[in-house]
Amino acid sequence: MLSEGIDGWVVEAAVHPGLRGRGLGRQLLGEVGAHVASHGGGLVRAWLHGHGAAAHALADIAGARVDRRLLVLERPLVDLPADRCQEGTLLRRLDTSDDGDRDAWLALSNAAFTGHPDNGNWTRADLDWRLDAAWTDAGRFPVVIDAFGLAAGVWSKSEPGRTVGELYVVAVHPRAQGRRLGRVVVAAALRDLQAAGCHQAVLYVDATNTAALALYAWAGFTTGVEHRCLAAYVTARVSGHDRERQHLPTPQPRHAPTADLHPERPAAPDQA
Numbered sequence: 001m002l003s004e005g006i007d008g009w010v011v012e013a014a015v016h017p018g019l020r021g022r023g024l025g026r027q028l029l030g031e032v033g034a035h036v037a038s039h040g041g042g043l044v045r046a047w048l049h050g051h052g053a054a055a056h057a058l059a060d061i062a063g064a065r066v067d068r069r070l071l072v073l074e075r076p077l078v079d080l081p082a083d084r085c086q087e088g089t090l091l092r093r094l095d096t097s098d099d100g101d102r103d104a105w106l107a108l109s110n111a112a113f114t115g116h117p118d119n120g121n122w123t124r125a126d127l128d129w130r131l132d133a134a135w136t137d138a139g140r141f142p143v144v145i146d147a148f149g150l151a152a153g154v155w156s157k158s159e160p161g162r163t164v165g166e167l168y169v170v171a172v173h174p175r176a177q178g179r180r181l182g183r184v185v186v187a188a189a190l191r192d193l194q195a196a197g198c199h200q201a202v203l204y205v206d207a208t209n210t211a212a213l214a215l216y217a218w219a220g221f222t223t224g225v226e227h228r229c230l231a232a233y234v235t236a237r238v239s240g241h242d243r244e245r246q247h248l249p250t251p252q253p254r255h256a257p258t259a260d261l262h263p264e265r266p267a268a269p270d271q272a
Contacts, residue, residue, distance in 0.1 A: 002032055008043030009036050014050060029064075033234050041236035047229050064232035069207035073221035077165075077194040077201055081219050083183040085144060091184060094141040094153060096131050104150040105143070112171035119169065135159055140196060142188035144181045152181035154189035158198055165193035167203040170212070182215045190219065 001012040011032050015024050029046060036044055045067065085091050095101045106127050113119040130136065135157045143153035150173070157168035167189055172182045193201050203221065205212050 002035065004039075004042075008045060011044065011046035013046055013048050017050075029230075034237075036234045037237040041234050043231065043233055045229055045231050047227060049227050050225050064230040066228050067231035068229040070227045070229070071205050071207050071213075071223050072202060072225040072227070073205060073216050074200060074202045074224040075190075075220045075222065077190060077198055079220070080190045080194065081183070081187050083180060083187050085184055086179060086181075088147060089151065089181070089184075090145045091142060091188060092145065093139060094143045096136070096138040096141065102127060102131065105153065105155075108150045108153065108173050109169060109171050111173050114174075137196070140165075140189065140192040142185045142192065144176075144184055146176060146181075148175065151176040151179075152185045154185045156189050156193055158193065158196065163197065163199040165196065165198035165201050167201060170203070170215075177211075182212075183218060186215065186219050 003010050009032075011029075013025070013028055015028075025048065032044065032046065036042060044064075046064070094105055102124070106122060106124060109119065109127075110122060113122075136155070137158075140156045140158075141153065144151050152172040153169075154167055154171075155169040156165055158165040167186065170182065170186060170189075172185075190201055201221075202224070203216065205216065207213075207226070
């Protein structure tokens with residue numbers, strides 16, 4: 001799938017596992033490059049779903065760089081971890097019917113995801129349609145309150161009829177990092193998913209987010225799949241045979257791959 005945005009082109013690509021190693025990824029990116037070149041050129045970011053290390057070889061061939069690695073972590077919902085709130089904090093559930101709670105969550109999320117390409121700088125409208133979606137259950141939205149307000153929380157997600165639940169947004173306010181509040185809300189969210197009948201939990205996180213990876217390792221998650229984003233610049237075609245790609249400084253990708261190919265899924269912020 002190829003789409004053009006205000007800051008370049010985005011490609012969502014996948015090759016069936018049984019057909020890999022036949023040059024199909026190279027051929028696909030070649031066709032993308034030709035299309036972009038014939039439409040004025042520009043920055044191209046290509047998400048290769050499930051390619052893992054093979055994306056490096058493809059990047060060399062395509063004249064691109066591996067710009068971002070997104071991990072899909074998973075764990076069975078058995079033998080769950082536990083942690084307790086510290087003195088002066090309270091664990092409760094977010095009340096999504098209350099405008100004050102919605103505004104508090106929006107402030108927490110934007111503080112935790114400052115500069116994040118997928119989940120930073122949300123508006124109330126960005127938040128509201130997701131909170132009102134069928135996969136959001138206010139009963140599965142643990143948050144921790146401290147003396148200054150909302151300090152941490154987990155927004156979980158599960159599709160009706162499925163037994164796999166997702167930790168959709170895990171947020172810890174910068175002022176509260178290092179206080180183990182991430183452990184408290186993650187442990188609570190896993191218990192909520194288990195009680196709702198889910199058998200497995202998954203989440204998405206950037207491979208460079210070492211603090212979040214440490215938290216999820218504590219919680220028993222392991223890597224299931226790795227997605228990689230290639231980035232390159234394609235110059236406008238001067239003639240029918242001229243097309244040039246060049247390496248770029250690290251750009252900021254605007255989209256992350258998702259299991260259902262919706263671009264709104266964020267990765268987790270730093271936390272402890």
